[in-house]
Amino acid sequence: GAVVSQHPSRVICKSGTSVKIECRSLDFQATTMFWYRQFPKQSLMLMATSNEGSKATYEQGVEKDKFLINHASLTLSTLTVTSAHPEDSSFYICSASREPRAGNTIYFGEGSWLTVV
Amino acid sequence: AQTVTQSQPEMSVQEAETVTLSCTYDTSENNYYLFWYKQPPSRQMILVIRQEAYKQQNATENRFSVNFQKAAKSFSLKISDSQLGDTAMYFCAFLSGGYQKVTFGIGTKLQVIP
Numbered sequence: 001g002a003v004v005s006q007h008p009s010r011v012i013c014k015s016g017t018s019v020k021i022e023c024r025s026l027d028f029q030a031t032t033m034f035w036y037r038q039f040p041k042q043s044l045m046l047m048a049t050s051n052e053g054s055k056a057t058y059e060q061g062v063e064k065d066k067f068l069i070n071h072a073s074l075t076l077s078t079l080t081v082t083s084a085h086p087e088d089s090s091f092y093i094c095s096a097s098r099e100p101r102a103g104n105t106i107y108f109g110e111g112s113w114l115t116v117v
Numbered sequence: 118a119q120t121v122t123q124s125q126p127e128m129s130v131q132e133a134e135t136v137t138l139s140c141t142y143d144t145s146e147n148n149y150y151l152f153w154y155k156q157p158p159s160r161q162m163i164l165v166i167r168q169e170a171y172k173q174q175n176a177t178e179n180r181f182s183v184n185f186q187k188a189a190k191s192f193s194l195k196i197s198d199s200q201l202g203d204t205a206m207y208f209c210a211f212l213s214g215g216y217q218k219v220t221f222g223i224g225t226k227l228q229v230i231p
Contacts, residue, residue, distance in 0.1 A: 034218070038160070043208060043223045091160055095219070106152070106212065106219055108162035 003027055004096050006109030013084055013116055020080045021112045023050075023094030029074035030096035035067075038091045038111075050077040050094075084116040119144045119211050123222035130199045131230050137184075138194045138225050140209030148214030151185065151192045156224070157205040165207070168192065170214075196227075204229045 005024045013019045023033055031052045036044040048069050049057040056069035066088075068080040077096075081088050093111040120143045130136035142151070153165040168176045168185050175183050180197045196203055209222040 043221045044162075046218065049218065093160070093162065095162075105164055105167060106210075107164075108154075111160045111162075113160075 004094065004107040004109045006094055006112055008112060009110055010113045011115070013114070015085055015116055016083055018080055018082045019084055019114060020078050021092055021094075021114070023077045023079070023096070023109050025075045025096045025107075028096075030077075031074060033071060033077040033094055033096045035069060035077070035079050036093045036095070038093060044093065047079075047092075081114065084114070086116045089114055089116045119146075119149075119213065119220045121209050121211050121220050121222040123209050123225050125225045126223075127226045127228070129228040129230055130196070132199055132201060134199055135195060135197045136199055136227065138196075138207055138209075138227065140192045140194070140222055142190050142192065142209070142211050142220075144190070144211065144213070146213055150212040150214065151183075152210040152212065152219075153181070153183070153192075153194045154208045154210060154221075155203075155205045156208060162208075166194065199229045201229050201231060203227060 003026050007022045011019055033050040035047045037047050038044050046059050047062045050069045050071040052071045052074055058064045066082055071077040091111055094109045095106050097106050122141045149170045151168045155163045155165050166176050166178045166181050168183055175185050182195045184193045206224045206226050208224045211220045
């Protein structure tokens with residue numbers, strides 16, 4: 001069964017509103033989670049590294065004020081797309097590893113389709 | 118920085134035949150991990166196989182096996198007895214031993230033809 005759960009799987013929101021996507025590790029603690037964005041027919045682009053209890057680390061070119069990441073517990077990270085615009089429509093996916101700094105398997109959530117209308 | 122290169126944007130294979138997807142990477146590290154992920158139309162990322170760089174033996178998982186050539190920095194995926202359900206995007210991925218940041222290749226779209 002899934003070890004990383006992402007919710008919602010699909011969301012439609014109006015332009016200018018904010019939307020939150022959750023990523024949960026179901027049976028292990030994840031001090032670090034990752035958020036990716038995937039454009040059609042492209043690979044996964046790392047947006048940010050979510051660190052439990054501290055600020056997220058954003059990749060170059062990713063607007064931290066637009067994509068708010070909160071990692072309030074060892075099993076939950078959230079991505080909030082603020083003031084969403086149609087160009088933010090995309091597939092967002094998170095990942096987590098069972099063991100920090102270990103080469104154990106990286107598990108992915110099911111992904112979330114965001115459509116901004 | 119690490120890079121992962123998948124030079125085959127698309128490939129096709131007849132059902133029950135064997136196909137090999139190529140992947141090369143560049144790193145100065147000695148301890149790392151390599152993965153192949155499958156992404157079907159549902160977009161779910163499914164782990165196919167993983168390889169620890171310190172292990173010389175090639176990883177195998179049922180019909181899936183890899184040819185890991187550390188000196189050449191090559192990590193190809195062989196799919197034997199291809200099935201229709203194997204149709205998907207396949208991503209090669211690199212994970213540094215000390216970090217959890219994964220670097221992905223651009224993917225190879227595999228079509229299994231009945």
